[in-house]
Amino acid sequence: MSSKAQKTRLPGFIRKGPLEFPSPTEKDWPKDDEKDYTFLDPERGLDSLPQPYRMINKVVNSLFEQTWEVIEEREAVREAELNRVRPTVYSSTEEIQLNRMSTCMAISQDYLFIGGTRGFSIYHLSSTKRIYIWEKLKVDVTAIWAADLGNEILITPVDEMGVVRLFYFYKDTLFLIKAINEAEDSSKQSTCVQVEISKGGDFAAFLLQGSGEVWLDVHRLPKDTWIKEVEHPQLSLNSRRKVKPLNALDSVPSEILETVDVSICFRGDVKLSQPSFLMKIKPPKPVSGTTFKSPLEVFSKMEDWCGLGSGQNHFIRESQWEQHADIFYSSYKKYLDWDPEEELLSMATFHFLLPSCITLMPGEAKGPLGAASVLCVHWTGSHNLFLYSLNRVMKDPEGVWPSAAPITMSQLSPSCSHLVLACEDGVLTLWDLSEGFPLGVVALPEESLCESIHFLRYFVVHKGQNLFPEDVVKSCMKCVVLCTDSSLHLVTAGGAQGPSISELLSRPEKHPEEAPCAVAPVPALPGMVLLFTKSGTVNLMDVGKAQILCAFALPAHHELASPWEPMFVVSSHHPYFLLHGGYPSGHTKSTDDSKDVANSIFCFHFEAYPPLEDICKNHTISQKDLADSKDFPQVQPLERICEHLLQSSFQKQKAQGQWGRLRRLSLILQRENLKR
Numbered sequence: 001m002s003s004k005a006q007k008t009r010l011p012g013f014i015r016k017g018p019l020e021f022p023s024p025t026e027k028d029w030p031k032d033d034e035k036d037y038t039f040l041d042p043e044r045g046l047d048s049l050p051q052p053y054r055m056i057n058k059v060v061n062s063l064f065e066q067t068w069e070v071i072e073e074r075e076a077v078r079e080a081e082l083n084r085v086r087p088t089v090y091s092s093t094e095e096i097q098l099n100r101m102s103t104c105m106a107i108s109q110d111y112l113f114i115g116g117t118r119g120f121s122i123y124h125l126s127s128t129k130r131i132y133i134w135e136k137l138k139v140d141v142t143a144i145w146a147a148d149l150g151n152e153i154l155i156t157p158v159d160e161m162g163v164v165r166l167f168y169f170y171k172d173t174l175f176l177i178k179a180i181n182e183a184e185d186s187s188k189q190s191t192c193v194q195v196e197i198s199k200g201g202d203f204a205a206f207l208l209q210g211s212g213e214v215w216l217d218v219h220r221l222p223k224d225t226w227i228k229e230v231e232h233p234q235l236s237l238n239s240r241r242k243v244k245p246l247n248a249l250d251s252v253p254s255e256i257l258e259t260v261d262v263s264i265c266f267r268g269d270v271k272l273s274q275p276s277f278l279m280k281i282k283p284p285k286p287v288s289g290t291t292f293k294s295p296l297e298v299f300s301k302m303e304d305w306c307g308l309g310s311g312q313n314h315f316i317r318e319s320q321w322e323q324h325a326d327i328f329y330s331s332y333k334k335y336l337d338w339d340p341e342e343e344l345l346s347m348a349t350f351h352f353l354l355p356s357c358i359t360l361m362p363g364e365a366k367g368p369l370g371a372a373s374v375l376c377v378h379w380t381g382s383h384n385l386f387l388y389s390l391n392r393v394m395k396d397p398e399g400v401w402p403s404a405a406p407i408t409m410s411q412l413s414p415s416c417s418h419l420v421l422a423c424e425d426g427v428l429t430l431w432d433l434s435e436g437f438p439l440g441v442v443a444l445p446e447e448s449l450c451e452s453i454h455f456l457r458y459f460v461v462h463k464g465q466n467l468f469p470e471d472v473v474k475s476c477m478k479c480v481v482l483c484t485d486s487s488l489h490l491v492t493a494g495g496a497q498g499p500s501i502s503e504l505l506s507r508p509e510k511h512p513e514e515a516p517c518a519v520a521p522v523p524a525l526p527g528m529v530l531l532f533t534k535s536g537t538v539n540l541m542d543v544g545k546a547q548i549l550c551a552f553a554l555p556a557h558h559e560l561a562s563p564w565e566p567m568f569v570v571s572s573h574h575p576y577f578l579l580h581g582g583y584p585s586g587h588t589k590s591t592d593d594s595k596d597v598a599n600s601i602f603c604f605h606f607e608a609y610p611p612l613e614d615i616c617k618n619h620t621i622s623q624k625d626l627a628d629s630k631d632f633p634q635v636q637p638l639e640r641i642c643e644h645l646l647q648s649s650f651q652k653q654k655a656q657g658q659w660g661r662l663r664r665l666s667l668i669l670q671r672e673n674l675k676r
Helices: 003-009 053-083 223-231 295-300 318-331 610-617 623-628 638-675
Strands: 013-015 037-039 094-098 102-108 111-116 119-124 129-135 141-148 152-159 165-170 173-179 191-197 203-210 213-220 276-281 348-353 374-379 384-389 399-402 407-412 418-423 427-432 437-443 450-456 460-462 465-469 476-483 488-494 497-505 516-521 528-533 538-542 547-552 568-570 576-582 599-605
Touching: 094 111, 102 141, 102 568, 102 576, 102 599, 111 141, 111 152, 119 141, 119 152, 141 191, 152 191, 152 223, 165 223, 173 223, 191 348, 203 348, 213 348, 348 407, 374 407, 384 407, 407 450, 418 450, 418 476, 427 476, 427 488, 437 488, 437 497, 450 516, 476 516, 516 568, 528 568, 547 610
Parallel strands: none
Antiparallel strands: 013 037, 094 599, 102 111, 111 119, 119 129, 141 152, 152 165, 165 173, 191 203, 203 213, 213 276, 348 374, 374 384, 384 399, 407 418, 418 427, 427 437, 450 476, 460 465, 476 488, 488 497, 516 528, 528 538, 538 547, 568 576, 576 599
8 A cells, every 4th residue: 555545544733844843842833734735635545436325325324324223222122121020920829710801800808709610600719619690681791899887798790781770788698679760661771881889888879871972870788687687587489488598599500509609699589678869960061151041040949059150040141151162262262172062971080088177068967977968079171070960860060170271080098088189281189078078189291191009008208018907097197199101100198298299100111011900909908009911911009119919910921812911900908919810722621520621810918928928927016106206197196196295385485585695694794793
C-alpha cells in the first residue's frame, strides 16, 4: 500500500505543507490558521466507489446494523430471563373428580354447589364427596349463587333459558321455593342477568331483560317463616306418605349412585311461603322537555318533594333540549363514535345497604334489626346513584347521589360498611356508610380505567408481618383495584387521613402472558390476594410488601378451559380456594370403572405449603399491642385516642406554665442585679 493511500485513510486534521517544529518559547509559536488544515473523511474512499457497488455497500451496512440491534436485544432479554427470580409453584392438595362437564360453581359454609347438565350437584368439602344431585331441567345451568343465611343456605341457579330458581337448604334438606321468572309462553320469557341477596337474606333483587327492555325486580324473603315451616311442616296428602330420600335420583345410573352419600333428601312435597313482590325498578327515563305551562303548575302537581333535583322535575321546554343537543352533536361530531339516535340497552349494578345516618330516609318505617333498608342502583351511562327504600314502596327514588362523570362500576364491602364508586374519568369515590361520611376521592393514573374492585379485610403491617386486629376497625378501608391496562393498585383510606393510592403491579409489557385477568382476596390470610394470569397460573401476592410469595398450578395434563375467565371460588372462613380444571381437547383420563372424567375441581389448602403455614397460624394482633404502639393511631379505640390527646394537651399546658415561671424568675433576678 502506498504512502499516499495511507494518508488518505487517516482520519483527523492534517496540516498542509511541511512539518514545522515549535520553538522552545511559547511566545514564538505561530498562530494556528484554520485555513492551513483540512478534514479528510475515512469513508471518502468508499464514497468514490462506482454504482451499483456504492448502493450495495450501504444496504449491507444497514442490514448489519439492524441485525446487530436484534442480537443485542435478544441477548438482553435472555440475560434478564436467566436472572429473573420465579416464584415457587405448588400443586393442588386434593382433587374432586367430576363425571360431567361443569359450567359454574359457588361455595357457602362447608358445601360446594356445581352447576352443570340439567341441574346442579352438592359436594361436602370435608369429605370431598358428592352428597346430592338435582337434575330436573331440560337445559344446563349457566350460573349459580349461594348466600349464607346462618344455619341455612339460599341457592339461586340460572339455566340456559334465563330462568332463575330459589332453593332453600336447611339441615341436609333441600326445598324448591319458586321459579322467579318462569313463563308458560316462551315468547314472553324474560332472562335473568344478575342476582343479589341482601346480607341476612331478607331481600333479593333480580335483574331481568326481555322484549328489548331491562328492569329490576325486588322481593322480600320470609326467612323467619321458612324456618318455622321446615321445622314444623304442615303435612299435605302427599307429604303424609313416607318420604323417599333423593327422589331426584330416580333416573341417575346405578354406578353414579354408588358414589353419592344419601344423607340429603329433596322435599318437593313441602311448599314453603313464596317471596313477596316489593317493587319493579326501570331505568330512569331520559330528561325530556316539560309539559308544564308555569312554575305554579309544577309544584301543584308534585305529590312529594322526594326526587326534586334529580333531573326529572324541571321547567325546560322541549325546543330548548333539541337546540342544546344539536349544538353539542355538531360541535363534537368528530369525537363521537356512536350514533346519538341509537339507544343502547342499559344495565344496572345494585347493592343492598344497611341502615345508617346517610341512607335513612325521612319518615321511613324502621325494619328488622340488622336487615337491609336501602337498595342503591346505578345504570349504564348514568351520573346518578339512586337510593330506593325497602321499608316503603314508592314510585320514584328517595335519594340521588350525583357524580361528575358517568358511574362505570361500584363495589360494596362484605361488611356493608364501605362503598366505592368508579367513574368514567378514572376517579374513585370512597364512602364510609357506617359512620356516614366520605373517606375521600382518589384518581387512577392516566389512561388507566377501573375494571374491578376488591375489598380487603383491614390489616396492619407489624414487624414485617401482615396481621388482622382482633377488634373491628372502623372508618378504615383497603381495597385492590384492577385496571384495564392490567395494572394493580392499592387504595387505602382511614379516619381523618386522606386516601392514598400505590401501585402494586405495573403493566407487564415484556411478558403479556403474566398479566392478571382476575383478582380474588383471601379473607383467611391478612393482606393476601390471588392473581389469575392469562397463562393459566395463579400467583399469591403479599399486598403489604407488593411481592409475589408463591404460585399455584394445575397438575400435569390439566389446563383451564378459559384462562381469561377462570372458574374458581375462595372460602370466606377457611384458608383454601378451589379451581376448576379440565383435560385438553382430545385427551381423557380413565378411572378404575373405565368411566371418562371430563374435568375436576382442585383444592389448594394454604396450610399445606411451607411459606404459608406460619401465616395461617399467627395472623392476628391483640388490641393491647396495637394500643401500646404509636404506629397505628387509626386502629386504636376512641377512648385511647382521647386519652392520648388529653395527655398531650396537659403536657403542653405544663410546659407553658414552667416557661412562664422561668420567665418571671428571670425578670426578678434582673431587677436584683440592677439594684446591686
